Amino acid sequence: MKLTGIEAKRRRTALVLTAPNVLFVLAFCVLPLGVLFSYSFFQVDFVSILREPTFDNYNRIIHSETYRGLILKALIYGLGVAVLCGVIAYPLALFIAKRVNIYKSALLTLLLIPLYTGDLIRIFAWRVVLGAEGVLNSLLMWLGLIDEPIWFLLFSPFATTVVLTYNYLPFMLFPLWAAIEALDDSYMEAAMDLGSRDLGVFFRIILPLSGPGLVAGFLMVFVLVVGDYLTPQLMGGSSGVTVTSAIHDMFGAAFDWPTGSALAWLLLSSMALFVACVVYGFYRSPWGRGIRKQDK
Amino acid sequence: MKNRGGSILQGYAFAFYGFVYLPILLMGLFSLNSSNLIAFPLTGFTFNWYVQIFNDGRIFKGLLTTMAVAIPVTLITTVLGSMAALVLTRYQFRLKPLFAALLVLPFFVPKLIFAIAQVTFLNDIGMDKGLITVWISQSLIILPFVTIIIASVLYKIDKSLEEAAEDLGARPWQKFRRITLPLMKNGILAAAFISFVLSNAEYTVSFFTSGRVQPLSVLVASDFRFHLSPSLNALAMLIVLFNICIIIASEWLRRRKVHQ
Amino acid sequence: MSSDNSPTSSHLLEARGILKDYDTFRAVHAVYFDIPHNCFVTILGPSGCGKTTILRMIGGFESITAGSIHLEGVPIMDVMPYDRPINTVFQNYALFPHLRVEDNVAFGLKMRRMKKTEIRSRVNDALESVRMASLARRYPSQLSGGQQQRVALARAFVNEPKLLLLDEPLGALDLKMRRHMQVELKDLQKRLALSFLYVTHDQEEAFALSDIIIVMNSGRIEQIGTPVNIYHAPENTYVADFIGGANLLEGRLTEFDSSARRGHLETEIGTVEAACSGSVKPDEPASLCFRAEEIGVDTGIGGDISFKALVSHIIFQGSSKLVEVHTGKHKLIAKLDHDVPVTVGEPIKLAVAKAKLRIVHGSPVVAKEIH
Numbered sequence: 001m002k003l004t005g006i007e008a009k010r011r012r013t014a015l016v017l018t019a020p021n022v023l024f025v026l027a028f029c030v031l032p033l034g035v036l037f038s039y040s041f042f043q044v045d046f047v048s049i050l051r052e053p054t055f056d057n058y059n060r061i062i063h064s065e066t067y068r069g070l071i072l073k074a075l076i077y078g079l080g081v082a083v084l085c086g087v088i089a090y091p092l093a094l095f096i097a098k099r100v101n102i103y104k105s106a107l108l109t110l111l112l113i114p115l116y117t118g119d120l121i122r123i124f125a126w127r128v129v130l131g132a133e134g135v136l137n138s139l140l141m142w143l144g145l146i147d148e149p150i151w152f153l154l155f156s157p158f159a160t161t162v163v164l165t166y167n168y169l170p171f172m173l174f175p176l177w178a179a180i181e182a183l184d185d186s187y188m189e190a191a192m193d194l195g196s197r198d199l200g201v202f203f204r205i206i207l208p209l210s211g212p213g214l215v216a217g218f219l220m221v222f223v224l225v226v227g228d229y230l231t232p233q234l235m236g237g238s239s240g241v242t243v244t245s246a247i248h249d250m251f252g253a254a255f256d257w258p259t260g261s262a263l264a265w266l267l268l269s270s271m272a273l274f275v276a277c278v279v280y281g282f283y284r285s286p287w288g289r290g291i292r293k294q295d296k
Numbered sequence: 297m298k299n300r301g302g303s304i305l306q307g308y309a310f311a312f313y314g315f316v317y318l319p320i321l322l323m324g325l326f327s328l329n330s331s332n333l334i335a336f337p338l339t340g341f342t343f344n345w346y347v348q349i350f351n352d353g354r355i356f357k358g359l360l361t362t363m364a365v366a367i368p369v370t371l372i373t374t375v376l377g378s379m380a381a382l383v384l385t386r387y388q389f390r391l392k393p394l395f396a397a398l399l400v401l402p403f404f405v406p407k408l409i410f411a412i413a414q415v416t417f418l419n420d421i422g423m424d425k426g427l428i429t430v431w432i433s434q435s436l437i438i439l440p441f442v443t444i445i446i447a448s449v450l451y452k453i454d455k456s457l458e459e460a461a462e463d464l465g466a467r468p469w470q471k472f473r474r475i476t477l478p479l480m481k482n483g484i485l486a487a488a489f490i491s492f493v494l495s496n497a498e499y500t501v502s503f504f505t506s507g508r509v510q511p512l513s514v515l516v517a518s519d520f521r522f523h524l525s526p527s528l529n530a531l532a533m534l535i536v537l538f539n540i541c542i543i544i545a546s547e548w549l550r551r552r553k554v555h556q
Numbered sequence: 557m558s559s560d561n562s563p564t565s566s567h568l569l570e571a572r573g574i575l576k577d578y579d580t581f582r583a584v585h586a587v588y589f590d591i592p593h594n595c596f597v598t599i600l601g602p603s604g605c606g607k608t609t610i611l612r613m614i615g616g617f618e619s620i621t622a623g624s625i626h627l628e629g630v631p632i633m634d635v636m637p638y639d640r641p642i643n644t645v646f647q648n649y650a651l652f653p654h655l656r657v658e659d660n661v662a663f664g665l666k667m668r669r670m671k672k673t674e675i676r677s678r679v680n681d682a683l684e685s686v687r688m689a690s691l692a693r694r695y696p697s698q699l700s701g702g703q704q705q706r707v708a709l710a711r712a713f714v715n716e717p718k719l720l721l722l723d724e725p726l727g728a729l730d731l732k733m734r735r736h737m738q739v740e741l742k743d744l745q746k747r748l749a750l751s752f753l754y755v756t757h758d759q760e761e762a763f764a765l766s767d768i769i770i771v772m773n774s775g776r777i778e779q780i781g782t783p784v785n786i787y788h789a790p791e792n793t794y795v796a797d798f799i800g801g802a803n804l805l806e807g808r809l810t811e812f813d814s815s816a817r818r819g820h821l822e823t824e825i826g827t828v829e830a831a832c833s834g835s836v837k838p839d840e841p842a843s844l845c846f847r848a849e850e851i852g853v854d855t856g857i858g859g860d861i862s863f864k865a866l867v868s869h870i871i872f873q874g875s876s877k878l879v880e881v882h883t884g885k886h887k888l889i890a891k892l893d894h895d896v897p898v899t900v901g902e903p904i905k906l907a908v909a910k911a912k913l914r915i916v917h918g919s920p921v922v923a924k925e926i927h
């Protein structure tokens with residue numbers, strides 16, 4: 001297409017606005033990740049890093065059951081918490097989108113408060129609640145319901161799962177709410193008119209049409225949980241060894257930056273692969289039809 | 297049928313918000329409890345833990361560092377975020393999805409990997425960790441939030457207003473200065489508040505890139521890794537209350553219309 | 557630039573073969589038209605026909621894919637909207653919500669760095685002329701639709717543009733207000749001695765206001781002419797049908813005199829000899845066109861074409877009635893006096909004066925209903 005003066009000037013303005021952001025992210029995020037990638041091919045020689053390219057790091061990790069297990073564990077946590085978040089968030093998203101009028105923005109703002117307050121304080125609050133001498137245990141003992149503290153409440157996969165779910169619920173809720181909110185009430189009324197009962201309306205109309213929101217939320221939670229570092233560290237106790245903590249160790253005490261970099265990149269690629277599969281699968285599924293149409 | 301479904305949903309919503317706010321409320325409750333054990337039964341009311349926090353010089357120093365981080369981060373992210381939001385809502389080009397993906401990339405890269413990437417990068421270019429490195433790394437993570445908030449406001453502004461300004465002879469800068477900026481002002485302010493809060497709360501990346509300048513979040517984290525104390529409760533509660541005020545103000549600004 | 561493309565400067569604005577592509581979709585096909593000085597020109601067409609795109613290309617909000625636009629002989633295709641001596645009244649008015657009425661109107665003058673006292677008197681005059689001076693301190697949200705409309709007008713013409721563009725400016729108003737504003741608009745255009753380019757889908761509005769109407773359909777211009785011209789001498793079946801729903805009978809052109817622009821058309825009511833519109837060509841489809849009010853009951857007087865038809869519907873309209881009749885495969889509508897005896901299901905003998913018949917290009921578009 002020929003660019004006339006008008007178009008060219010508009011492009012120039014767009015470029016002026018785009019360039020700083022692109023340069024910022026490229027220079028301080030993409031480039032560092034690239035540097036990290038290059039490190040994954042280096043070797044360690046006692047206390048210095050030998051810059052001779054090798055595939056050894058990747059080889060070692062791929063053949064190590066421990067590292068494979070850690071990556072798998074991270075992916076399973078991601079999957080599990082994402083599903084959990086979906087199940088927990090769905091009814092609330094539906095409630096806020098279709099059953100609330102006046103308090104809608106208040107309810108949404110209430111969800112933003114814990115989100116913006118940061119993971120550190122959220123985790124701290126849960127440790128207060130779940131600790132062995134913490135609020136929940138002491139309450140149950142005080143009430144005489146149990147005789148000794150329930151140990152698995154803190155420093156356990158259970159605690160990790162609870163807090164991960166708590167931390168990332170908003171990332172499921174907001175896209176879901178947006179998707180359901182956008183649904184025209186007339187679809188539901190039409191379905192009801194055609195003899196569908198409440199559950200029928202839900203399974204035939206609301207659920208399929210909110211598919212894109214559900215998948216977006218699912219992927220966000222998945223990616224964030226797989227990459228979470230703090231929660232298992234502070235809530236998981238001895239079960240808190242994760243692929244991210246392993247990477248951290250290699251950049252700390254173990255001083256093995258190359259292996260750490262290789263592990264980091266393997267984690268990134270397995271996450272990306274999983275996300276790509278889900279997106280592709282969704283796009284090709286009947287649920288993705290809505291998205292495909294919008295593209296045209 | 298519909299009513300029963302409705303009341304079930306309503307009960308669920310109550311339970312949900314209970315789940316979300318219970319830990320925070322309990323934290324608040326025990327910040328006012330006189331015992332230094334955080335456990336039931338309650339022993340009595342006290343403000344001592346708060347007094348202790350206000351008298352802790354270390355925390356005050358950390359707070360100053362936090363401000364030295366948060367204020368520049370807020371400036372960087374609102375300027376860059378405004379530009380990005382303008383691009384996303386006002387211009388059409390083929391690579392726009394790629395641009396959006398690039399913007400959110402830093403947030404979705406696992407924080408630890410992002411942090412060690414910063415570390416190796418700084419090591420390679422021979423730059424010392426300090427305030428500037430925290431500004432940059434925090435800004436990258438916070439930028440997506442700021443962009444979305446500003447874009448949500450820009451999206452609601454009728455594009456023909458800007459066309460009308462051009463039509464009446466306003467050059468791009470005048471158009472921005474006299475029309476777009478006044479109309480998006482609330483969005484920028486709302487985003488700045490959130491940016492400030494997010495910067496205060498950020499821990500993982502700050503921990504790796506801050507070096508010797510330790511903001512409050514890094515200080516407190518090392519404390520509570522090893523022991524919980526009611527004074528930490530009090531501090532956390534103060535932060536939460538502060539955040540609540542700022543977030544409510546931000547949401548109020550974001551939803552407010554200009555002269556309606 | 558070829559010689560026939562070069563602007564002659566006798567017109568205010570000359571659009572030469574402007575077209576607009578959006579990716580694979582061609583929104584506007586190379587169109588040619590002129591806007592004379594001091595003239596009310598209307599682009600009339602259904603929604604999505606490309607009329608707003610044309611307006612936006614002239615305003616500079618859309619680039620043109622090909623072609624040229626000259627304003628007083630000067631090419632303006634590459635001129636940014638803020639440098640074009642053209643102003644626009646937007647469909648939804650686009651009044652700046654954060655500025656008072658007076659500041660809205662003063663905006664364009666401020667951009668030109670005019671002196672403050674000068675701005676004040678000009679703004680006052682402009683508001684005076686749309687009877688809005690008393691509300692100058694209000695914000696747009698405190699005004700009614702009609703008041704906002706007047707402010708939008710004042711804000712545009714206070715800059716003394718060479719051409720004023722109006723994009724369905726009355727679309728959001730109710731019928732009564734619309735009629736009222738039509739009169740004001742026409743009055744304003746005459747007073748300002750300024751050319752208006754007006755876009756609407758409402759043909760009544762176009763007839764009431766325009767000196768020249770450009771009829772558009774799916775990205776193409778179907779006809780350019782005065783309202784009288786467009787109504788009484790439509791070029792083709794599209795215009796004939798779109799403007800007031802003329803009766804159309806499909807036919808076959810048996811004789812055609814291209815210099816006199818007359819021809820013989822074989823139709824189901826007989827072969828008629830009539831004037832042809834400019835676009836009629838020998839081997840292309842042609843139709844016979846006449847208006848409902850030009851049909852009368854056959855009185856046997858010479859000079860008429862008479863035909864038999866079957867009455868299928870009658871709609872009472874006060875002093876007259878609309879009668880839908882069938883002749884073979886065509887449905888026609890006749891406007892008859894209220895006292896003419898007609899019965900549904902009965903045959904009737906009708907007639908049209910030969911002088912009123914016209915042969916136009918194209919086949920009848922679709923079966924018509926009584927509007």
